[in-house]
Amino acid sequence: MRKNKAMIFWFCLPAVLSLLIMFVYPVCRTVLMSFFRVESLTAGLGDWSFFGLGNYSKIFSSQSFRTAMSNMVVIWLVGGLITLALALLMSVVLTSGIRGKKFFRAAIYMPNIISAVALATMWIQYIFQYDYGLLNAIVTTLGMEKVKWLGSDMKFWTMTASFIFGSVGYYMLIYISGIEGIPQDLYEAATLDGASKVQQFFRLTLPLLKGVIKTSITFWSINATTFFLWSKMFSPIDTEESTIVPVIYLYDMVFGGKGVVNRDAGAGAAVGVVLTLLIIAVYVITNRLFKKTDLEY
Amino acid sequence: MKKILSLILASVMVLALLAGCGGGNNNKNSGGQDAGGNNSQNDAGAQNPDNQDGGSGKQYDGVELTMWSMWNSDEPQGQVIQEAIAAFEEQTGAKISVEWKGRSINEILSASLESGEKFDIFEDDYQRIANIYKDYTYDLTDMAAAVNYDSFSYPCFNNTVIGWAGFLNSIAEQPQVGGIFYDKDAFATAGVTAEPKTWSEFLDVCQKLKDAGIAPIAQDSAYADFAFYHQLVRHLGEDAITDLDANGGWADSEGAVAAAQEIIDLVNAGYFADGAPDEYPSSQNKIGFGQAAMIVCANYVTAEVNNATGTQVNWGLFNYPAVEGGAEPTAAYAGTNSLAVTKYSANPQAAFDFIMFLTTGEFDQKMADTAAQIPADTRNTAPSTLNGTIETLLSADSTMTWCNGFNARDDLKTSVKSTIVELYEGKFATGEDFCKALDALY
Known part of the structure; x- marks a missing residue:
């Protein structure tokens, strides 16, 4: 068929323009803004004053930003290990032919279709509540003293645990689709060769899921880096050290917190650039670690 | 034929695009x-x-x-x-x-x-x-x-x-005032007849409430900084707090050490509700449930507690008590x-x-x-x-801001707040320890 170049151009134009205006322009503006002293996010270029690496210096010397980064890394690493391991375990169990597979799959995925706000409220006001919460009811039934699950020592971990609860189902579905894509005859052959279920998991399932695991690590990295709502729900009035993450720090910088009128959109942009670079770094490293993932079966 | 079809499709798309973009002003506020x-x-x-x-x-x-x-x-x-x-x-x-x-x-x-x-x-x-x-x-x-x-x-x-x-x-629309909101019925049950004006009177009220089986003070961690800010303002005034927040030196400030020590004494005396500092709004709701009597907050706490607990608390309000030799005895949040x-x-x-x-x-x-x-x-x-x-x-001849003194160093704000929450959790033995912990942030 003869290609009509003009037609292709006109059909592509709206999409290209949308991409340029809504994606490329904000990205370029944010990167540029991170090198300027800018108070308001929408301030005109005339109100910008060159600041060099000043914004980066400011955020990296900030105790709050360092705490936020540290919290984010722990959520990414510890939370990621637990979430992905649990998701993988459940996906293997659910694809092993157990009864009630559909029910368990729906039940484990259900937190993903409930609003995260409702989910966080349930955890805060019911599960972790000091006086009548589920956990303290169990603890007191066992004859132990009530625990302050939302005290400053525990809040970060309770928040992370709640986040993990809400995330496992999503990754489990990804793994289930990956496992179901592996031909059954490979397992049959392995069984005939005398491989146990555990051996089949480590020698067959895991290697053949490399590509899916790589994708899930990238997704998890994006989720951990853009972690916001759970932090807001666990510190509803004002930002707290135990729940602060970089996006919350960015938000406070750009919009100001309760009673705070100082704003620094330049520093906020610098936080955004740092987070983007982090995601790119994780993506590149993951690609290097899982180089040969395109196995054909 | 294909060309004609393509042209028709392209025209429809352009028209749809124009229709979507057009009519801006007329539709802007319709059924928004x-x-x-x-x-x-x-x-x-x-x-x-x-x-x-x-x-x-x-x-x-x-x-x-x-x-x-x-x-x-x-x-x-x-x-x-x-x-x-x-x-x-x-x-x-x-x-x-x-x-x-x-x-x-x-x-x-x-x-x-x-x-x-x-x-x-x-x-x-x-x-x-x-x-x-x-x-x-x-x-x-x-x-x-x-x-x-x-x-x-x-x-x-x-x-x-x-x-x-x-x-x-701007024109004020919904004014707010801060101070200590309390349940008048709880005060009556405990035999408290007058609102406390000084710190020692306040401690007496706390003891009477405790003796009557009512937790004197409800405290959620979300408002811990606001509560402690009152104590600091009474001792130092807002300008001095701003200066300390900007430059450190908390442990060298007698007022800051005394303010922290007074909170530690409240904790040690058992004047805070069980679980305090609790997760908002758990502790403040205890006033609605008749388990606690007072809270340092702004006036919206009254509606919040009434709505959350389905009760009509007999609310009263008094200004945060003055401390002996303090720099600012009367300022209230507004x-x-x-x-x-x-x-x-x-x-x-x-x-x-x-x-x-x-x-x-x-x-x-x-x-x-x-x-x-x-x-x-x-x-x-x-x-x-x-x-x-x-x-x-x-x-009110002088008003207090919402913790503006803690905003002098926005990079330390969350760390300062967390340290204050720990103060209410009873993690510091003395006021000096608390102030040293604040200084360690600089």
Whole structure:
């Protein structure tokens, strides 16, 4: 068929323009803004004053930003290990032919279709509540003293645990689709060769899921880096050290917190650039670690 | 044939695109939705200046205003605003469109004002209006003078706004006052007959309440910094706190050490409710359940507790007690949500008149009663749960900010707050230990 170049151009134009205006322009503006002293996010270029690496210096010397980064890394690493391991375990169990597979799959995925706000409220006001919460009811039934699950020592971990609860189902579905894509005859052959279920998991399932695991690590990295709502729900009035993450720090910088009128959109942009670079770094490293993932079966 | 089909498809796409982009002004406020997805109730239609009925001869026939509200249409405040708009439209012939932006209005106001987006009136915290948006707000000084605004408003807010912005750029709509809110019935049960004015009297009240089996103080971690700020202000005053927050040296400040020690003594004496500092709003709700008696907060705590617990607490309010030899014995927190007119509004007088209509007389009283708030019009009456608040605000010669002293170092703000929460958790043996922990942040 003869290609009509003009037609292709006109059909592509709206999409290209949308991409340029809504994606490329904000990205370029944010990167540029991170090198300027800018108070308001929408301030005109005339109100910008060159600041060099000043914004980066400011955020990296900030105790709050360092705490936020540290919290984010722990959520990414510890939370990621637990979430992905649990998701993988459940996906293997659910694809092993157990009864009630559909029910368990729906039940484990259900937190993903409930609003995260409702989910966080349930955890805060019911599960972790000091006086009548589920956990303290169990603890007191066992004859132990009530625990302050939302005290400053525990809040970060309770928040992370709640986040993990809400995330496992999503990754489990990804793994289930990956496992179901592996031909059954490979397992049959392995069984005939005398491989146990555990051996089949480590020698067959895991290697053949490399590509899916790589994708899930990238997704998890994006989720951990853009972690916001759970932090807001666990510190509803004002930002707290135990729940602060970089996006919350960015938000406070750009919009100001309760009673705070100082704003620094330049520093906020610098936080955004740092987070983007982090995601790119994780993506590149993951690609290097899982180089040969395109196995054909 | 294929070419013709392609051309038809391309034409349809372009037309659809144009239709989507077009009609901006006429549809802008029609059937709009608020942040919560609720339909605007006071959609006054198009922004077409030619759309005047001209026949009724009312004051603002043909005038169209747009208001951005920080509430949602189904909230009590939103409902009163809608009633006021309907009455104002009926009375003056003006048409007011309201867009319900919700509490996140501060995220979009700056950008919208800078880009000159067409709206005339907006609501937000008066501190932000005076400090962040002042360049985009109308100077209301002359219009306020013309209606003798000073005679029925709170000087503490007007003076503060003028001090920050340099001119009167907002009108108080929902004033707030802070202090110690308490359950009068709990006080009566414990045999407390007078509100404490000094720290030693306050300790006596705490002991009586404890003896009566009522936890004296409820404290949620969300407000721990606000509570401790009161203690610090009594000892040092706000300027000294700002200085300490900016430069450190807390352990060298006798006032800071004493303030922290007093909180530690409260913790050790068992004067805080079980589980305090609890997760908001668990501890404050204990007042509604009759388990605790007092809380340091602003007046909205009364409505929050009543609504959350389904009770009608017999609320009272007293100013935070003075400490011996303290620098600031009387200052109380005062703040307000206010209304402002955009600098580029085509009808600033009509916008101002609507603001007056909403914040005075019948509708201000209705706002106070419906939303359990302090009236903005000092001639009105506060709901029974907020008795005395109008007088408190009127007599306030010096007001306290919402922890402004802790904002001097925005990079340390969250760390300072967390250290304060630990103070209330009883993690420090002495006031000096606490102050050293603060100094370690610098």
